[in-house]
Structures are given as structure tokens and as C-alpha cells.
Amino acid sequence: MPSLIRLEIERLFRAGKIRFLVCTSTLIEGVNLSCRTIVLRGPRKGMDHPMEPHDFWNLAGRAGRWGDEFQGNIICIDPEDKNAWPTGVPARARYPIKRESDAVLELGDGMANYLEKRVSKDLNELKDSDQYEQVGAYLLTTFLRLGSISAASLSKRHDATSIARLDSVLGALADGLEISASMAARHPGVSAVGLQRLLLAFRAYQGDIENLLPADVASQDSLDRIATIMLRINRHLFPAFSPDSRVRLYALIVVRWLEGQSLSKMIRKNIEWHEEVNRPFKLPALIRSTMELVEQVARFKAPKYLSAYIDVLHLHLRQVGRSDLIAEGLDIGTQLEFGVSSKTLFSLMELGLSRMSAVALYEKISRDDLDKSECVAWVIERQNQLGAMDIPAIIVREVRERILINKPRES
Amino acid sequence: MPAKPITLGSMYFKRRGDAKAYLKQMLNKYEVGDRVSAEDETILRAALAHHSEAVAKIGCGISSFSVRSADFGSQCFWVNRTDGTTEKFSISACIHSK
Numbered sequence: 001m002p003s004l005i006r007l008e009i010e011r012l013f014r015a016g017k018i019r020f021l022v023c024t025s026t027l028i029e030g031v032n033l034s035c036r037t038i039v040l041r042g043p044r045k046g047m048d049h050p051m052e053p054h055d056f057w058n059l060a061g062r063a064g065r066w067g068d069e070f071q072g073n074i075i076c077i078d079p080e081d082k083n084a085w086p087t088g089v090p091a092r093a094r095y096p097i098k099r100e101s102d103a104v105l106e107l108g109d110g111m112a113n114y115l116e117k118r119v120s121k122d123l124n125e126l127k128d129s130d131q132y133e134q135v136g137a138y139l140l141t142t143f144l145r146l147g148s149i150s151a152a153s154l155s156k157r158h159d160a161t162s163i164a165r166l167d168s169v170l171g172a173l174a175d176g177l178e179i180s181a182s183m184a185a186r187h188p189g190v191s192a193v194g195l196q197r198l199l200l201a202f203r204a205y206q207g208d209i210e211n212l213l214p215a216d217v218a219s220q221d222s223l224d225r226i227a228t229i230m231l232r233i234n235r236h237l238f239p240a241f242s243p244d245s246r247v248r249l250y251a252l253i254v255v256r257w258l259e260g261q262s263l264s265k266m267i268r269k270n271i272e273w274h275e276e277v278n279r280p281f282k283l284p285a286l287i288r289s290t291m292e293l294v295e296q297v298a299r300f301k302a303p304k305y306l307s308a309y310i311d312v313l314h315l316h317l318r319q320v321g322r323s324d325l326i327a328e329g330l331d332i333g334t335q336l337e338f339g340v341s342s343k344t345l346f347s348l349m350e351l352g353l354s355r356m357s358a359v360a361l362y363e364k365i366s367r368d369d370l371d372k373s374e375c376v377a378w379v380i381e382r383q384n385q386l387g388a389m390d391i392p393a394i395i396v397r398e399v400r401e402r403i404l405i406n407k408p409r410e411s
Numbered sequence: 412m413p414a415k416p417i418t419l420g421s422m423y424f425k426r427r428g429d430a431k432a433y434l435k436q437m438l439n440k441y442e443v444g445d446r447v448s449a450e451d452e453t454i455l456r457a458a459l460a461h462h463s464e465a466v467a468k469i470g471c472g473i474s475s476f477s478v479r480s481a482d483f484g485s486q487c488f489w490v491n492r493t494d495g496t497t498e499k500f501s502i503s504a505c506i507h508s509k
Contacts, residue, residue: 211445220489220497224479225444248480 001026002263002356004394025051025059034072038063041077042084053090104135105158111136112162115169118193119176123239133238137184137191143170144181144192183315187308194237195312201236202316209322212313214306214332217258217341218368227251233305240305241297250297257298258341260359266290298336307333342368347375352402357395364389379403417506420457427506434458434502438478443486447476458505459490468500 012018013035021035025043038060043051051059063072078084105111114132123129142152148167149155155163177196184192202212214229215221227248230241241250256266267290274281310332317325330346339355340346344367348358351372365378382389383404386396414426424430437451447455455476462468472493481487481499489499 207441207445208448211442215444220491221444221446221477221479223444224477227480228442228444231442 002354004354004356004398008394025055034062034064036063037073037075039075039077042081042086050086053093054095056090057092057095099154101135101138101154102157104131105154105162109162109165111139112165112169115140115166115173118191119173123235124242129239133191134189137189137194139166140170140173140192141181141184141188143167143174144177144179144184179312183311186311187304189304190308191238195308198232198236198309198312199316201232202313209317209320210325212316213325213327214310217255223251223255226254229306229309233309237305237308240301250293250302253293254298254302254336257294257339258335260340260342260345260362262356262359263291263294266294298339303333303336306336307331344368344370344375347372351375353398357398360391360395361399364391376403417461418457419461420453422454430458431502431506434506438486438488438502441478441486443478443480445478447478447488452476455488458502459500462500462505464504468498470494470496470498 009018009021013021025045040056040059043056043059045051045055060074063074064070076085076089079089111132114126114129115136117126118136126133139149142154143149146152149170150163150167173193177192178199179192179195184190184195187195205212211225215225227250230247230251231244234241234244234247241247253266256269261269267287270286270290271281271283273279274286314326317323329343330341335341335346338346338349340349340358342362344365345358345362347370348361349355353361361379365375370378379386379399380403383400386399387393391399416423416425417427417430418424419430419433422430422433424433434454437454441447452475456473459465459468459473468490470492473490474493475491477489477491477497478486479489479499487499487501489497491497
């Protein structure tokens with residue numbers, strides 16, 4: 001849900017204008033919203049997955065408004081119904097937080113075995129890679145920084161033999177690496193072994209070196225170029241965009257996100273595609289899957305692995321004397337995080353506008369290259385016409401609050 | 412059927428089939444999203460001039476060529492025009508038209 005709408009709901013709820021809110025747990029979770037009574041019946045996390053006890057109690061903790069009453073009410077409907085509550089109503093208990101690295105290391109030699117195979121094995125043959133890759137990457141980067149993981153605090157929490165074995169495996173991996181500790185540290189969760197393999201792949205590349213770079217988002221090559229880059233990432237860095245058959249879809253989502261398309265527009269385009277190819281769909285599932293693609297791919301996997309790809313590529317370009325190809329401007333990680341590729345869009349978000357508002361205003365401005373002061377000037381010039389420009393009222397309100405009232409003072 | 416030679420830029424092919432094979436090999440050298448090299452561009456300009464709809468394909472003028480995806484997971488050449496438009500074209504239509 002766009003943050004502007006969420007904030008508006010919050011405001012209306014707190015003001016008592018909305019008295020009853022029927023919603024999923026997502027609305028309650030990240031938000032400053034509390035109420036007198038919460039009514040639940042078999043809360044799920046995502047599709048069909050019963051909510052874990054710690055999440056249930058977190059949610060329940062929203063009952064009881066600070067300053068208004070001393071306690072809140074949690075009403076559980078049909079508590080005996082096994083369909084609604086497969087694991088019953090959660091009991092009160094302590095739920096300790098465990099470090100993921102510890103949890104994985106406790107699985108015994110699995111981690112060391114995985115690391116041994118990491119260099120040589122075809123990435124698609126690596127079993128349990130999701131579990132081990134993140135922690136393995138973290139361990140290797142720690143090793144590169146400290147020279148040994150026995151020096152890290154995590155070693156105090158595991159037995160000496162396991163640590164020693166890990167140290168020796170990590171040492172063997174580090175031996176073949178040209179990747180520096182600082183580069184590895186810039187990409188948490190991305191294995192330095194993968195970074196090294198990608199560097200070697202760049203060196204072995206037979207084509208025109210310029211084709212290794214991403215194309216301008218606005219250019220016609222950009223979609224296919226992103227798809228090819230994702231395939232290279234899958235092959236050499238980590239199969240993040242698997243299976244290969246879905247790469248075109250992932251690339252499409254990334255490009256649309258970077259173009260500044262709104263979520264609703266992307267959902268609409270997805271619906272249109274299904275209608276064009278005559279593929280049946282269920283609207284709620286389509287909406288959910290589009291949003292999931294944006295969250296998981298455009299805003300998570302893409303920035304994570306594309307930044308690593310670019311960083312290694314820049315290293316390669318410097319090594320072969322082609323630093324001239326290193327582009328200026330916003331790094332792709334930031335572009336993807338915000339879902340912007342043009343200077344104007346980024347300037348608007350730097351001024352404090354939400355993405356939804358920035359995109360709406362960008363569509364009216366229609367110029368790609370405005371800096372912050374130019375954006376402010378554009379708005380000031382039209383401040384009395386904003387209401388008549390077919391822009392939703394809550395967006396106009398945000399624009400006024402961010403740009404007209406809090407204008408940066410020129411000295 | 413007698414062989415009909417064809418010249419593409421500086422390259423002379425005794426048989427049309429050889430020219431087609433050469434262009435196919437060129438196409439497969441690239442990955443989707445690639446910009447075609449300057450050398451290969453010279454050959455493609457000549458090939459496009461032989462296309463059955465050459466005038467329409469060339470339009471206001473050629474700026475460069477790219478390789479992008481086509482139907483069913485294949486890839487083909489696209490002409491990028493000086494006015495920013497782009498269009499795909501087939502190798503066969505270049506070789507077997509005249």
C-alpha cells in the first residue's frame with residue numbers, strides 16, 4: 001500500500017473518523033496504529049501460513065491505546081476451530097531471537113561441505129544453496145577482513161573443531177581470490193567466490209566490452225540487456241534470478257520499476273497481458289504476485305546482485321584501462337531501491353516526496369533532467385493550479401507540505 | 412538451380428546460402444541486448460539494402476544495429492534509426508529477395 005494512503009488511514013483512524021478497520025496484519029505491523037480492541041480469527045501470514053506465536057503477540061500488543069486506556073482487548077473468534085487455528089491460539093511464552101549465522105552453523109558440517117564445493121561446482125548443482133550461501137558469504141568476508149574466523153565473536157559460540165575446519169576451508173577459498181575484503185564487505189550476502197568467478201568471466205568475454213554494461217533505462221536495448229546481465233549473474237555470481245526461463249519477466253519488472261511506473265500501472269499491465277494471451281487469472285493472486293515481484297526482485301534481489309555485478313565490472317574496466325566507460329550518476333542499487341532512473345524523479349524524492357507523489361508529479365513535469373531547485377521552481381510557478389491538474393488530493397497535500405512550506409532556504 | 416552470388420560490403424558470397432549462414436553465425440555471436448560492432452554493422456547495412464522492404468526498414472536513416480529477443484526465445488537483428496525508432500528484420504528477407 002502506498003505510504004501516503006497508509007498515513008491517511010492512520011490519520012483518519014486516530015481522529016476517530018474511521019471507527020472500524022478491517023484489514024490484514026500488514027497494515028497493523030509497521031505502523032503507528034493502536035486501538036482498543038483487536039478481533040482475530042485464524043490470522044495468516046501470506047497465503048495460508050498460520051501466523052507464528054511471536055507475530056501473534058506482536059499484533060496483539062497493538063490493543064490498548066497509549067494515553068487512553070490501561071489495557072486492550074484481544075478477541076479470538078472460533079478458538080476451537082481447527083481450520084481457523086490449526087495450531088490453536090498461541091500461548092504466552094518467551095521467544096528468543098537467534099542469529100541466523102548461529103542457526104546455520106549448528107547444522108554441523110553442512111556449512112564447511114558447502115564452502116568446499118562453492119568454487120568448483122556448477123552453481124545449479126549446489127544443494128541447499130539458499131540456506132548456506134548467505135552465511136557462507138558472511139563467513140568468507142569475515143575471514144578476509146580478520147584473517148581468521150577464530151578472531152570473530154561468533155567463534156565463541158561454537159565448538160573449536162568446527163571453527164578450525166571452517167577456518168581451513170575458508171583459507172583455501174581466500175587463497176584463490178583477487179577480490180578485496182572491502183569489495184566483499186560492500187555486498188553483504190554475496191559470496192566473494194562468486195565475485196571472483198564473475199571477474200574471471202568478464203576477462204574471458206569475447207564480445208565488445210561495452211555490451212557488458214547496462215544500457216540507459218530509456219533506451220530500447222535496456223530490457224534485453226538487463227535480461228542478459230541477469231543470465232550472467234545466474235551463471236557466474238549466484239543463481240539469484242532462477243529459473244532462467246523467468247529472467248524475461250524479472251527483467252521486465254525491473255525496467256518498469258526503474259521507469260518510475262506506479263504499482264497500480266504495473267498491475268494493470270499484468271492484467272492486460274493476461275487478457276491479451278487469453279490466460280485466466282484470479283485478481284487477488286495477480287495483484288499479490290505483482291507486488292511480490294516488485295518487493296522480492298526489483299527492490300531486493302536486483303539491487304543486491306546488480307550492484308555486485310557493476311562493482312566487479314568497474315574493477316575489470318579499470319584493470320583493462322577502460323575507466324572511461326564507468327558512468328557517472330546514481331548507482332543502480334539506489335536507483336532500484338527508489339524505483340527511479342531519471343534525475344527529476346530522484347530530485348523529487350530527495351525533496352521528501354513519496355515515490356507515488358514523485359511519479360505523479362513527474363508525469364506532469366515530463367522532463368528528465370531537473371535538479372532539486374528546478375523542481376521546486378516548477379512547483380512554485382504552478383502552486384495555484386495544482387488542484388486543477390488532475391492530481392489526487394492527498395498527493396497535492398504532500399507536495400504542498402514538502403515543497404511549498406519547507407522550501408530550502410537559499411543563503 | 413544455379414548459384415546466385417551476393418556481395419555484402421566487402422564480402423563476396425558465391426552462393427546465397429553461404430551469405431545466410433554467415434549472417435546467422437554473426438547473429439549467434441551476440442547476446443540479447445548487445446549493440447552490433449562497427450565491423451559487423453558495415454555488413455548489415457549492405458544486407459539491409461537488399462531487403463525486400465529496404466526503404467521502409469531503413470526509414471530516415473540507420474544509426475546502429477542491436478540484437479534483441481524475438482518470438483519463442485529466439486533472437487534477431489533490429490535496426491535503430493536516427494529518429495529513435497527501431498524495427499526488427501529477418502536475415503532471410505535480406506538474402507532471398509532479389
